[in-house]
Amino acid sequence: MNKGFKVVAMLLAFAGFATVYAQEPAITAPSITQQTLQDEVADAPVEAGVEDSAEDGQPALTAQDLRIWLDGYLGASLASADIAGAVVSVVKDGEILLSQGYGHADVEADKPMDPARTLVRVGSTSKLFTWTAVMQLVEQGRLDLDQDVNEYLDFRLPERDGRAVTMNDLMTHRGGFEEGLKALLITDPELYISNETYLKEHMRPRIFAAGETPAYSNYGTALAGYIVERISGEPFDDYVDRHLLEPLGMAHSSFRQPLPPALAENLSRGYMTSKDEPWPFEFVTSSPAGSLSATADDMAKFMLMHLQQGEYRGQVILRAETAQQMHSPSAPSQPGFATLAHGFFYGEKNGHRFIGHGGDTVVFHTDMNLLPDEGVGFFVSFNSRGSQDAVYGVRQRLFDDFMDRYFPADAEAAEQPALANAAEQARAVAGYYQSSRRIETAFLKLVYVLQQAEVVANEDGTLGLSAEPDKRFRYVAANTWREEGGDKLLHIAPVDGRLTLTDSDNPVSVMQAVPAAESAGLNLFVLLASAGVLLFAVLAWPVAWRYRRLYRQPPPLAGRSLLAYRLARVAALASLAYLVGWYFAFQPLLQNQLDAYGLGMDGLLRSLQFAAVVPLVAAAVGLWNVRLSIGSGRWGAILFSLVLAAALLGVVWVAWVGKLMGFNLEY
Known part of the structure; x- marks a missing residue:
């Protein structure tokens, strides 16, 4: 694979992880192809002898019925999901x-x-x-x-x-x-x-x-x-x-x-x-x-x-x-x-x-x-x-x-109609939300920024959640949204001046609206756009040099302008290296190797914290390059110098928002 594409892949992985680890997820639903699982369970063999209650034909909770049902369900589930093993115990009446x-x-x-x-x-x-x-x-x-x-x-x-x-x-x-x-x-x-x-x-x-x-x-x-x-x-x-x-x-x-x-x-x-x-x-x-x-x-x-x-x-x-x-x-x-x-x-x-x-x-x-x-x-x-x-x-x-x-429900709950102002309320609460279960003071803050949930106002006045794209929520009462065809409720209302989303299934965390400057949408765009521009600048530099040498053309700039041009490309390379270094710090999360985050990680993290000077100096070089490019009068050079400086500043922005800058080793 081309080295440039490897860097792009690393940066995409760095920016794109959405779920890290959780003992109790916020509003994110676990991933599984449920239809496949249900089909396999439905096709599992069922033995004779299943007992129904005398009153309504509902299966009775007996050892025999439970064993037959579990054998079918777990036999199919473990095989289809590549799960090695499971144990179950059920108690009843002492x-x-x-x-x-x-x-x-x-x-x-x-x-x-x-x-x-x-x-x-x-x-x-x-x-x-x-x-x-x-x-x-x-x-x-x-x-x-x-x-x-x-x-x-x-x-x-x-x-x-x-x-x-x-x-x-x-x-x-x-x-x-x-x-x-x-x-x-x-x-x-x-x-x-x-x-x-x-x-x-x-x-x-x-x-x-x-x-x-x-x-x-x-x-x-x-x-x-x-x-x-x-x-x-x-x-x-x-x-x-x-x-x-x-x-x-x-x-x-x-x-x-x-x-x-x-x-x-x-x-x-x-x-x-x-x-x-x-x-x-x-x-x-x-x-x-x-x-x-x-x-x-x-x-x-x-x-x-x-x-x-x-x-x-x-x-x-x-x-x-x-x-x-x-x-x-x-x-x-x-x-x-x-x-x-x-x-x-x-x-x-x-x-x-x-x-x-x-x-x-x-x-x-x-x-x-x-x-x-x-x-x-x-x-x-x-x-x-x-x-x-x-x-x-x-x-x-x-x-x-x-x-x-x-233990089935006595009757299915009737669908509640949406209130007349549903569309207005959906627009009012739409945006990015972050879990109250999060890290704010150390480098892993960036993880929580990038895995924020987005609440989306649909055209029909319902709400959608990026974490549960197959569900829609209808506005049924003040500040309350109910899942269409389901039981889940969402309560979204200001708490201490901040919109807060409470999930009816999750009593151990809430989702809190984030300001635009810390939203996943903005920061993911800044990170990917900056990385793309920096990578282009680094790859285009040797190509341009080779082109000029092949056709024996002199550099378009001279003196301090040429120096600034070259240093800006070095700055782009250095900022990319800085991002790649942080990618390696985050890589254990991508591989579920939580044990990597012990004392043995401190050396790498401290080095990266000191390396925060790299994007700062790089951004300063980028701005200096803009100033000298303006003096050259070459509009193409001026435009790209502005884009490159913005990309270098983008790295600083993401590092600042994500707490990559600082000296806290407690995370």
Whole structure:
């Protein structure tokens, strides 16, 4: 491939990544070819013996019916999506109704997934154990949910806007913390650091006042785990073992990293796809937020405990009143919008109340949902991302179909008509929005700028979302938009003078309108246009030199004008090199290698931060070239010098907006 085209490809990749990583996405829908998946599931063989309820022909939730349905669904899903394996456990009426493994825990060794023995990394579903531990201390009177958490720490979180952070803020992801990626996941055991070290050495800035704006935070949950450790006087792993895992009989589960040898030998391998090599063990430095390894059968015991108001086989983990409090909403919400219940996600599906939590590492993907009123719990974990990240769609569709099959809505909701001023309202809220779960103070800000969602006003008065192009939203009530043919709601209204979009399915972040200067549309255009002009200038320079030499023509400029011309081309090359350097800094995100963002990246980042002088000097040279070109009287030279200077200034602009300029190494 021509070197010039390689540079173009690198810059396009640098500018074009839209999704980076997420444990809880904002309004972006996971990517999967759903029609293909549904067709394959529909074609899967169904055995005889499916039971219907006597009343309405609706399938009854029995072990037999569930196994037949899951065998068809997951058998087709894993094969079509290149997912190596999955485990499922479903509980009902105080018992394990079904636990089942599908596919492989180790592809090369042909080792099957075993729900009783195979451990999976459950990611952020681990948080529910941390919040359960918090509620144990609350019921003992040793922890106050409304107390400033600084009272429990041996270091201080700075206040913002006069508001201290409380434990309730942490449980509702309203601590105001900036997102953090540095040292979050590590695959080299030599680089692994403790949760305490992580909290103290990588403190996240506060970008919102406490108690106000939801912004999902692993750092906040890690703080809660450290507070459990401080109050109890026990290391967090020991506390969870003694007060949760051992009483529940979860003998095949642990927060410890690395796992004890007896458990490690049964840990499932993780894969990008079933065709790839196994992924290394992922050390989660904010361990209370995501380090649990567990079997599906053990997770069934945890579900049963919560469904039975804190009790499991005579072991009281939480008093009934504490469990009821934990399962009750702890954050404000509007009708039809999900919220949080002391760490649980809380919402309704088909008219049925559910609480739960998902979890993702790079390669493991988990979901756990409880239906408290029906006494039913559903746990699933996959050990692969799948082709084109298909696992996210498979996982979401699995629970949706489970609910539609066994707990359907009484009747389809009637389509609400659009209000008369829908088109006007659509135009008023259209624009670019960014997630409250973001980085603002370090170089990864550029990622969040480029992955903003665009809200589009359609000609028919509906709204469209760039993240969900197949959906349209109708204006049905003041500030409220409803998905056509669906249940999703959007609420878009000013909050503190800034348009804010709330997604009914997502209680842990909001989307906030951005000023034009920081919009993805403008900055993507500036980045690509600048890179294109710089590349043209660099490639045209030797071509022009070769042409003049071939036809023995003298340079069109002389003296200082010729010097400025040549230096401007050198400046273009230097600015391109600067962008390519940052591309390599972002490349691990493109390849989901989050472990690259540890201490080992600091040297490269510091070099690039010092290299910020390059685009600044280059822009100054470009402006000097414009000044001298104007003096030459050659309109072609004047015009291109202006375009080149604009491109050099464009690099400075993008670097400034994206926080590539500065010396912050905490991201």
